[in-house]
Amino acid sequence: MENTTTNIALGTTLTDRGCHFRLHGPQLANLFLVLPEHPDEHETAPEMPRLMQKQPNGDWTCFISNVQAGAAYAFYTLNADNQKQWLIDPHAHHVLQRHDKIPYWTAQVTDHYFDWGQAQHPKIPSDQTILCEVHVKGFTALHPDIPPAIRGTYLALCHPVMLAYFKRHGITTLQLMPIATKADETHLQAKSLTNYWGYNPLAWSAPDARFACKHPVDECKTLIRTLHEHGIEVILDVVYNHTAEEGHGGPVFHFKVLDPQTYRHNQDGQLLNYTGCGNTVNLQHPPALAAVIQSLRSWVTHYQVDGFRFDLALTLGRDGELFDQHAAFFLAIQADPVLSQVKLIAEPWDIGPQGYQLGHFPDGWHECNDVFRDTWRSYWLHNTASAEIAPLLLGTQSLFPAVHWPSKMSVNYICYHDGFTLQDVVSYHQRHNQANLEQNRDGHPDNRSNNLGIEGPTRHPGIMKKREQHKRNLMTSLIFSFGIPHLLGADLRAHSQLGNNNAYCQDNPVSWVNWDSHTTTDQFAHWCVWLIQQRQATLPRFIQALTELPESMIIHWHVPNGSPMTASDWAERQPFACRIQIQDQDSLCYLFNPGNLPVYFQLQGSGWHCLIDTALQAPEIRKIRQSGCLVRGQSMMILHNNHR
Incomplete structure (x- = not known):
């Protein structure tokens, strides 16, 4: 065991010489690290407890030489009655559930080397x-x-x-x-x-x-x-x-003992529950x-x-x-x-x-x-x-x-x-x-x-x-x-x-x-x-235009006969259309008919193609050859006009 500084990561930091362990526990009087020698066997008690060193900032640190990736570990502290409270590393990178063993949860030291090949972040635009x-x-x-x-x-x-x-x-x-x-x-x-x-x-x-x-x-x-x-x-x-x-009376895994201020408390010391799950993490801490x-x-x-x-x-x-x-x-x-x-x-x-x-x-x-x-x-x-x-x-x-x-x-x-x-x-x-x-x-x-x-x-x-x-x-x-x-x-x-x-x-x-x-x-x-x-x-072209050049976009709201919508039209659940135009480039037209009967919509201009018709089970693009189109009941259509 050797002294360590606290500029290493919380949890574990694996090196070619061994492993650093670090937990923040400012109110603890003691903290022990346990490395079970045979984590896959049914031992009745973990072995090799090591007392960690408390640093001035409330961190507990320990360095164990020759520890390699895959080693299981856990922590415990002794309370005033000299009883063990087992703790799991909240910063662990690999957690093991050990049925019928003490402790029930252990962590595993992890080597994060991985061959990423040629894979890169796709960076899809929003x-x-x-x-x-x-x-x-x-x-x-x-x-x-x-x-x-x-x-x-x-x-x-x-x-x-x-x-x-x-x-x-x-x-x-x-x-x-x-x-x-x-x-x-x-x-x-x-x-x-x-x-x-x-x-x-x-x-x-x-x-x-x-x-x-x-x-x-x-x-x-x-x-x-x-x-x-x-x-x-x-x-x-x-x-x-x-x-x-969870809340009071819930299980103890780590923060409740390591650093209770991780959670929000009221003036009486009770855990605040802004999440509906019993406790609330306090990121002001x-x-x-x-x-x-x-x-x-x-x-x-x-x-x-x-x-x-x-x-x-x-x-x-x-x-x-x-x-x-x-x-x-x-x-x-x-x-x-x-x-x-x-x-x-x-x-x-x-x-x-x-x-x-x-x-x-x-x-x-x-x-x-x-x-x-x-x-x-x-x-x-x-x-x-x-x-x-x-x-x-x-x-x-x-x-x-x-x-x-x-x-x-x-x-x-x-x-x-x-x-x-x-x-x-x-x-x-x-x-x-x-x-x-x-x-x-x-x-x-x-x-x-x-x-x-x-x-x-x-x-x-x-x-x-x-x-x-x-x-x-x-x-x-x-x-x-x-x-x-x-x-x-x-x-x-x-x-x-x-x-x-x-x-x-x-x-x-x-x-x-x-x-x-x-x-x-x-x-x-x-x-x-x-x-x-x-x-x-x-x-995406319309989203980009509205983002970068909003003045280039013209938006019309109208009723089926082509007239602009009035206040009474907006207040009802009536058929209506929204036509969005990027100057002389592209236009989209949304036609809504929430009613039960078909409605004929008058269109502005020519060259429209129907991209989507929710009344159809089988999708298709079709050209609108007339000056308007029929939208069947309880359906909508989306039309596109590429003026270019």
Whole structure:
């Protein structure tokens, strides 16, 4: 053992002579490092405890020579009664779950060498980004063309079958639901359920072994390298707002003992719960901020990820009780030469005071736009006025002005992992979460859904036809709105969760994407491919023009006879058109008919081609040869006119 300085990383730093260990524990009276000599054997007690050295700044450090990659390690401290409290390294890069052993969790020293070959960051421009959210296990667990031995793993997600699938669908960016090592909440363990989604982090920087065949670190890197080789970005959904230690009475893994100030407390010393998960990480506390920044940098430098989607990101920007777009976390990201260069997406809310801040994050941050989701669902499936959807079509510029594009844009979505899938949006009026064993009280009660006549699955041809048409309406509204479209990967396969809108604990076919081939499913998949192709071929030019030369763009809003819309027209849910023109170059025309009867729209000029008609099951481009066109009931059309 030798003395060390504290300029090494938190957790472990491997050298050719051995390994440095460093944890921040300012209130501890002692801290021991344990290196089990035979981590794969069923020893009854770990061996070789070593007392670490406390530094003036509250860090505990230790250097052990001859330690190599793969060595298991854990920590413990002795309390006033001389009882051991086992601790896991919160900064670990590889975590092992040791059933029937003490300690239950251990970390593993990691060598991050990896051959990245010629793979590079794809660097997809924001106006060309098509986000697709997937769960590493759930997206391939049932895929019949993936070898059974690797289904549900990192390696399955980059199998040639999946690469061809993503490329065919025009997916530029995969957004992976949490892959950091998680622990199951105590209330789920009591019900023999598991946190399938993974929003309960145990170690922020360790890829979860549940998605690996053998080696989670190397297999996770293989996934990202392979996707990069095929021009596909990877964004990680990360959870730095809370940890798996829950609230008072919850488990103790690390920070509760190492540094309780990592979490926010009230005046009585009780843990504040702005996350709904029992604790709230306090990024005003410099050691906590340093730990999060180190973790983010690890994902970018060691795994080459292209960006992050931050769960409950409002929590990270709290200064005291209030949100501050100049909070220490945002300033640290902005000043970091690595992190300031990647894509950043915020979920702009939590459950604390003033816990909704859509549009208020700093420049450089895109934001998940739930208003987009709710309003478009209400428009097509209920009775929302035209005035409500018009701003969303053009990028929600009241909150995301075009002058800030492309560095700050609305992330538009109809469905996310939490909530109904698209199939369920048009199949269920109420949530059906009984399988979660919470008496159907969990999950959001306001889904803006519509079963269109029958609750759940049906073979009624009329209802099935309506459901497919509204799926096309909603998907078109998403893909052809200005902003960054976010797709739920399960929606491309018309997957149903049987009405469960909070399937976080359903590690089974409720959540696993159904790859069975059906006529309607295949038709919708083909239609989505076409839709994304047409979007990528046309819309980026309009987004760029509105960003760079807004004065060159002319936007007309009119009723079917060509007259400008009046205040009364905007206040109703009536057929209307939006024509967007870039001087004498290109024009797009959106024709909306939410009513039941067909409506004839008068067009301005000639040379129009129909790119999208949601009334059709089979997509096609057709030329409009007359001075107008008929838009069938409960459908929309998108026309393009290339004046060049």
